[in-house]
Amino acid sequence: MMILRVKDLKKFYGEKAAVDGISFEVEKGEIFAILGPNGAGKTTTLKCITGLRKKDSGEIELNGTFTYLPEEKKLYPYLRVKEIIDLFKKIGKNFNEKNCLELLERFRIDLNEKVTNLSHGMRTILYLSLVLSENVDLYILDEPTWGLDPIVRNEILDRIRSLTFEGKSVLYTSHVLAEVEKIADRVAIMKEGKIILTGNLDDIKSSYGLVVSRENLNGYLLKTLKSGEKVYLVKKEEAPEGVKIEDAAFEDIFEAIVRGEINDR
Numbered sequence: 156m157m158i159l160r161v162k163d164l165k166k167f168y169g170e171k172a173a174v175d176g177i178s179f180e181v182e183k184g185e186i187f188a189i190l191g192p193n194g195a196g197k198t199t200t201l202k203c204i205t206g207l208r209k210k211d212s213g214e215i216e217l218n219g220t221f222t223y224l225p226e227e228k229k230l231y232p233y234l235r236v237k238e239i240i241d242l243f244k245k246i247g248k249n250f251n252e253k254n255c256l257e258l259l260e261r262f263r264i265d266l267n268e269k270v271t272n273l274s275h276g277m278r279t280i281l282y283l284s285l286v287l288s289e290n291v292d293l294y295i296l297d298e299p300t301w302g303l304d305p306i307v308r309n310e311i312l313d314r315i316r317s318l319t320f321e322g323k324s325v326l327y328t329s330h331v332l333a334e335v336e337k338i339a340d341r342v343a344i345m346k347e348g349k350i351i352l353t354g355n356l357d358d359i360k361s362s363y364g365l366v367v368s369r370e371n372l373n374g375y376l377l378k379t380l381k382s383g384e385k386v387y388l389v390k391k392e393e394a395p396e397g398v399k400i401e402d403a404a405f406e407d408i409f410e411a412i413v414r415g416e417i418n419d420r
């Protein structure tokens with residue numbers, strides 16, 4: 156079952172297309188990650204879906220309830236944590252206070268502390284605890300683990316993953332490829348407002364490989380070795396016959412495709 160369908164979405168800021176005709180779907184029970192370099196249009200995409208930005212064209216079909224963790228984890232700075240919780244009890248969607256209090260205790264966030272006195276990471280944990288305690292169909296999370304220490308990050312990732320066990324869906328952005336590999340089912344890589352690669356993570360990894368060659372190949376140039384040989388990312392099915400193809404790490408695939416130096420001679 157499809158929770159979110161985005162079709163040919165476009166958003167301009169003046170003349171510039173921040174989102175330039177992208178389409179994707181998020182299924183029930185899956186984690187869909189949007190990756191891409193700075194300025195690729197990830198946040199704008201999420202903002203159009205949540206209604207915080209008005210799309211210029213395209214379709215957005217949402218089949219259920221959603222919540223949103225913004226990129227800027229700003230909460231009312233002069234409220235105390237417990238006052239923010241009271242606020243979420245009123246405005247949150249099916250907000251589970253008990254769950255939120257458990258999370259805050261686990262991460263040692265003092266309920267009497269003012270938001271402004273929390274560290275950047277603690278503010279993110281607070282915002283995440285609030286959002287993850289809402290009971291909705293789709294969690295839209297913009298860089299949910301940015302600035303978190305590795306231990307907290309892993310715990311948060313586990314919690315995000317466990318949402319899918321209850322049939323919830325997650326649409327999120329991240330710059331950390333290792334974490335995307337760990338929890339995402341499907342990914343879309345954005346560059347300059349367009350999706351340049353999308354699919355199931357395992358399928359993507361198994362369909363590309365690396366070839367080291369002195370000759371120019373039909374593929375994405377990943378790097379040139381000291382020996383002068385070049386490392387290409389190639390689609391396995393398009394690789395020349397007889398060449399040795401090595402497994403490509405997702406990081407290599409991402410880097411080569413985003414750099415986009417195609418050599419097709």
Ligand SMILES: Nc1ncnc2c1ncn2[C@@H]1O[C@H](COP(=O)(O)OP(=O)(O)OP(=O)(O)O)[C@@H](O)[C@H]1O
Pocket residue numbers: 168173191192193194195196197198199200226
């Ligand atoms: N309010 C705005 N007014 C004008 N241009 C904007 C605005 N917000 C974003 N942009 C531009 O739109 C493009 C996409 O920005 P967006 O924030 O969506 O990228 P992003 O992929 O989320 O980047 P990052 O990874 O750095 O957060 C960028 O060129 C950015 O400068």
